[in-house]
Amino acid sequence: MSREAHNKLIKFYLYTGLGFILLYSFGEFFEYRETIVRRVINSIFLVSYLTALHYMLFEQILPLFRWPCKNNQRPFFFLFVIILFYTFGLYGWRQLWIQLGVYIDYTPNLSFLKGVVIHAQFSIATIIFFAIVRNVYNNIQLREKYHKLRIEKKEAELNYLKSQTNPHFLFNTLNNIYSLARDKSELAPESILRLSKILRFMLYEAGGVSIAIGDELKIITDYIALEKLRYDDSLLVTLNTDIENSKQPLPPLLLIPLVENAFKHGASETRNDPFVDINLNVKQMQLLFTVKNSVEDTTPVQELKENIGLSNLRKQLALLYNDYDLSVGQDKSVFASTLRINLASNV
Structure with a gap:
């Protein structure tokens, strides 16, 4: 003793x-x-x-x-x-x-x-x-x-999921920069600069339990800017927000997997009129995050096989909140992801 x-x-x-x-x-x-x-x-x-x-x-x-x-x-x-x-x-x-x-x-x-x-x-x-x-x-x-053991177990599981999600996110981002460097694009230096900004955020600000939702939005904006370097003006990206309190705490990098998924498995595989439409609404402790992206009309509608990002996001939500809903689906040439969270139901 x-x-x-x-x-x-x-x-x-x-x-x-x-x-x-x-x-x-x-x-x-x-x-x-x-x-x-x-x-x-x-x-x-x-x-x-x-x-x-x-x-x-x-x-x-x-x-x-x-x-x-x-x-x-x-x-x-x-x-x-x-x-x-x-x-x-x-x-x-x-x-x-x-x-x-x-x-x-x-x-x-x-x-x-x-x-x-x-x-x-x-x-x-x-x-x-x-x-x-x-x-x-x-x-x-x-x-x-x-109760203490449950909290420690929850933190360990969340850290494990983050340890999977973050390298997966960085791996995809580095692939994008590699494609620019291979083509000897003049945008490669700018893409590296934007990546370093995202890395700085992940190292020094995303290590805590939560961050302000305004900061989460900044990293989403930086990621969108980094992704747009790969495309010409044919890609249409819209980001609409209606946030009641920008200081509302949110687990770091919780929303980025849906945005990443829209670019990697949607816009990058669409030949004609690619688009990504992002809407974030946070009012009265209710978060609604909707991400829509284009897909090829020829792509058959079939049962969705979720990647690491979406799978880990579901697991994190289950550990963090009691009241939430994440739905993803495809309707012809549009793929949509909708995340609803009652922020007051934090475990």
Whole structure:
């Protein structure tokens, strides 16, 4: 057990002991109002002793009975010893402070055996109280640990998906630059410059949990400008936005796969009148992102086989939001992707 966890456990027993004193004193208040202060002091001495015993019982002795138990005699011996401390020991602890003049004895005529029995009953009551509180505490700790593990698992899965998506995105972009360089195009230097801008964004701004949706839009704009370098004026690209709050947080690079898909599998494979139409609407925590692109009329309409970008996007959405919808489909010469997200449903 780490030092931090041990200190946390010590605090739990101290707070539980304090809670028992308050609860016990509250019950005594209605019967012994005149002497309640002195009785509370008495309870502090008794419960402080029992709290130390409870820590030993629950944290040191009872765990020895867990299977497999290599030495069966040892845990039973310790259990017997602590029972003596709970009975005769508690009565002796009381007598010690009575002799020192700190503990006030309100039952001076109590016999030894009867005193031991009464204090054993008091020990049992505190054991039951501590056991209940400890069980509740352990359940809370387990739920917190489970929740933490779920968050860590989710972050690991998201990082894994990003580690797949980002290289895939860069690979396609480098292919575009390669085609310009192979043709000795004068636009190759500009394309490299725009790629470096996108890389800078991915390295220094896209590593966090979220970014402003305005920044996400900037990277989309830069990517569109980079892609347009490959085409002549025949490619028509439109980008329409209606954003209520440009600082609205959004997971970084969440929208780019749909834009990339439109260029790579749409505009680049269309011979006549290629186009890409992008619309982003964000109002009242509702995001609607629609991307349409041209496809060849001769392309048969068939069941869509999603690429890495779209497949990873679906997985990321499932990890990030409870309320979303991503639909893709082809209608004759138009391929459309529609993403709807309730941004308030962030997991």
